[in-house]
Amino acid sequence: MPLAGKVALVTGAGQGIGRGIALRLAQDGADIAIVDINVERMEKVAGEVKALGRKVTTYRADVGNRDDVQAAVDHTAATLGRFDVMVNNAGIALVGPIADVSPEDVSRILHINLQGVLWGIQVAAEKFKTLGCKGKIINASSIAGHDGFAMLGVYSATKFAVRGLTQAAAKEYASHGITVNAYCPGIVGTDMWVEIDRRFSDLTGVPLGATYKKYADGIALGRPETPEDVAALVSFLARGDSDYITGQSIITDGGLVYR
């Protein structure tokens, strides 16, 4: 149990990759704070964490709102008694050609994918400093943060931005013993990809399922990624074995994008 006695907060943990991370860190021994905008989903995952024998708390927050993130972190430390790991996982996709992007689209995705990670880093790091904790901050980027994907232009830009923030934060907080890294998944079969596939189908006329299959067929290891595959990397980044790694954005994609 490499995380026994630790407390981890995971944003966007109501489903998909965030749920997978919350359950994996609980299996590793951590108590878990589940943060999401969707209360019903959070409560379901909280039940699954409890069934693993760990303490759990939930907090409804919009990660793009700094006051919400501050309240979620304060609630976590107060309720679970400490705070060691911050996983800034929540994110949304935006599918469409650059020609069609509206100012409203850009504001919404920057609010969640960029500001959500920024506030998560800022609030968690300041809390770790106050608590005297050599905490770990782990951010969701993507293979689209290493390689710009057509029809996912603004999404890709937000994931490149997460890599930049991760590097800068790693340098700023290293003297406090705080590490900051990112995980970069590939093609993961979550609701996000159901929505991406549907939008590609609407926009280009390809059949439903065809876009997901096209990308999944390119994976060297021969299958799409699962939330558990992603969670295995996050588990490593959350525990002591990764103490000498900071500022890195590590690809986990079964062999699709090579950097």
Ligand SMILES: NC(=O)C1=CN([C@@H]2O[C@H](COP(=O)(O)OP(=O)(O)OC[C@H]3O[C@@H](n4cnc5c(N)ncnc54)[C@H](O)[C@@H]3O)[C@@H](O)[C@H]2O)C=CC1
């Ligand atoms: N699914 C994939 O293939 C990949 C996903 N990623 C990234 O992994 C992360 C998780 O993705 P998935 O699990 O696939 O997505 P998902 O759409 O299945 O789940 C996202 C979760 O985030 C929550 N959420 C959305 N906006 C929020 C907000 N403003 N505040 C708090 N919670 C919010 C949703 O309620 C949901 O529970 C995202 O950052 C995504 O960009 C990266 C690479 C590939």
Ligand SMILES: CC(=O)C(C)=O
């Ligand atoms: C959703 C996402 O990040 C990719 C690359 O599929």
